[in-house]
Amino acid sequence: MEDQATRDPYVMSRGMKFPNDGHFIAEKLAAALRENRYEAREAQCALRLVRDEDTVVELGAGIGFMSTLVATRCNIKNVFAFEANPSLIPYIESVHAANGLPNAHVTHGQLGKRNSSTKFYVRDYFPASSMTSLESDTEANTQTVKVDVLNASHVFKEIQPNILIADIEGAEATLLPHLDLTGLRGAMIKLHPQHIGPEGVNAVFRTMLDTGLAYYPRGSTHKVVCFRRAW
Template sequence: MDEHPNRDPFVMSKGMKFPKDDHFITGKLRAALRENRYEAKEAQCVLRLVRDEDTVIELGAGIGFMSTLVATRRNIKNVFAFEANPALIPYIESVHSANRLSNAHVTHGLLGKRNGSTNFYVRENLLASSMDPHEDDTEANTQKVKVDVLNASHVFKEIQPTILIADIEGAEAALLPHLDLTGLRGAMIELHPQHIGPEGVNAVFRAMMDAGLAYYSRGSTHKVVCFRRAW
């Protein structure tokens, strides 16, 4: 029997519901959500970009925060989120369900140059999981799993997104220059300069410029960079 029958089963953040689950929503994360600090810079950028009727693609879905934000704050057609961490998929789906979203979709997998598979390291801190092995990974604290890699060009052609959201832990420099981004009206990229270096940062900006998108300073903050086709 529930010892706290009247306890709210959700953490509220910016009007969104996040099911309380100590495995995913830890103390610090719970506080950041409640105080509207979680993904604050990213949310500022995205809400300056996304308009009604947009189709959004998100690479790196996390706990489902950004996909839920755009689906609740804007009358978008759809948001398609891709997440490599298998442990997060059920939680993201529960967030979408809690917020009664029919236009938010999540796929387990990541995008790459061609179809295939790759290793992914699921860690005790789920949000620290990545494709890169760490020196302190052990069988006790890390699970190595195979994740499907989907052909990014085919996915973009099928979805035809107008807005891109990407937080893919350094893969942005390798992936974005190989995509046809000309159909985008805007993009929010979280850069990881510690992984990609100045050459990688320049590669991301060049890919945006080649697609006709310009750096949008009003939506950008430090490593969170915003691009728009028109201001």
């Protein structure tokens, strides 16, 4: 088995560098990155949506893949990413630094209707970390941390994004209806129907339609749905 000392310093994906940290980049994930399979549907949608000079807000930054993709492939003004998992923040920052992206920013926190705080469950397998406690959680495999909830209306007013990218594990149905999306030219939402059900899926579409954003089929694939103000 490959150890840390013999790893290549970076895993390359679509021309982007990802520091080869064994805790975050397991071999299965590294293979998906190298073969351009990682978040392939999201990447296809984002690259159809984002244009030069855009200001992008990303909810749910993960390992920094999407923020790095739009910042390297498009001449955007800025991308502002928000991530609730505190353990991921230094890694995302290292990805942005490795790719030389002064216009890519990450904030620890999540957006909500008002300023507050909430619990977040950090698990050994970081993709399984979430806002929801599980019966399998123990002191040995799960750390409970406090996460700041930032007033979404204030954040959007300050950033003034025209593109939204959101992969927030089911919170899309409850958060999006409370955002002022009138300034958006487009949005990419990853739906989680297993969490939000048909009512939640309809709530997402209703929010977009009420804002004047139409479903854009060319950019959409399965649960990754794209909306644009004009085609």
